[in-house]
Amino acid sequence: MEDVRRVVKEFLNLPMEEKMKRPMKFEPYHPTGYGRTFDISEDTILDWVDALINYISPPALKDPEYWPDKPAAYRETIEAYGAEVIKLEKTMLGILSKSLGLDFSHLEEAFGGDEAQVVLRVNHYPRCQQPDLVMGLSPHSDGSAITVLLHDEVEGLQVKKDGLWWTVKPIPGALIVNMGDMMQLVSNGRFTSMEHRAVVRSDTERISIVVFYAPTVSAFLGPIAPKGTQQNTAIYKPIKYGDYLATYMNKELQGKDRINSLLI
């Protein structure tokens, strides 16, 4: 994990011209590269973050040209980390599957098996003179199934619980695991995705390194009944994951509005 943090930091410390060699490319559903992400309209307050996005899997979405070639160890280190995180995420999916009364591999298959999208997102929140006026990342829940976040030692991630924002204390050597909206959907609300945001600071920059495990865009997902039973009352409408992702381009939606919009 130290190596991952080191190569990411080395990349972010490069001159802007070098980083901008792979400017964010807005492929439908698959942004990749370095730059600003969701801020497409001019009248909204910008999130104070630059992001580097690289697809780890499936191979067809990897777009190696958009992986930094500096520092030299970036690709190899991120590949190795990505492979380990995928193993961890699949194990967690298996355990969650079982706890929903499904076979171990059920959710992994429902999300597309080897076609599932595993995406690395580096968030870089520079120092900000007026941290009270901007957000690093606005309140949201992740659209993914599961998210694994590698922190640095700087506080900034906050989660919403009982209507209040709580700051997550970074623990050295620990990963943070977040449930995404797709787990809330397939579990018919038994699991809930975590609403969270990132705040910025005037004294120091902050970096987070996130790996999203998300369904393939063609996966059609809705509440899944436990093995051998019928779904009693589905509280969510099913949706194609690609259509769900498209709602992330809509700045109007806040917090958990996206998943709530699927409530029947």
Ligand SMILES: O=C(O)CCC(=O)C(=O)O
């Ligand atoms: O920087 C953080 O701690 C949060 C990042 C995050 O929520 C995201 O990338 O979806």
Ligand SMILES: [Fe+2]
């Ligand atoms: Fe997030």
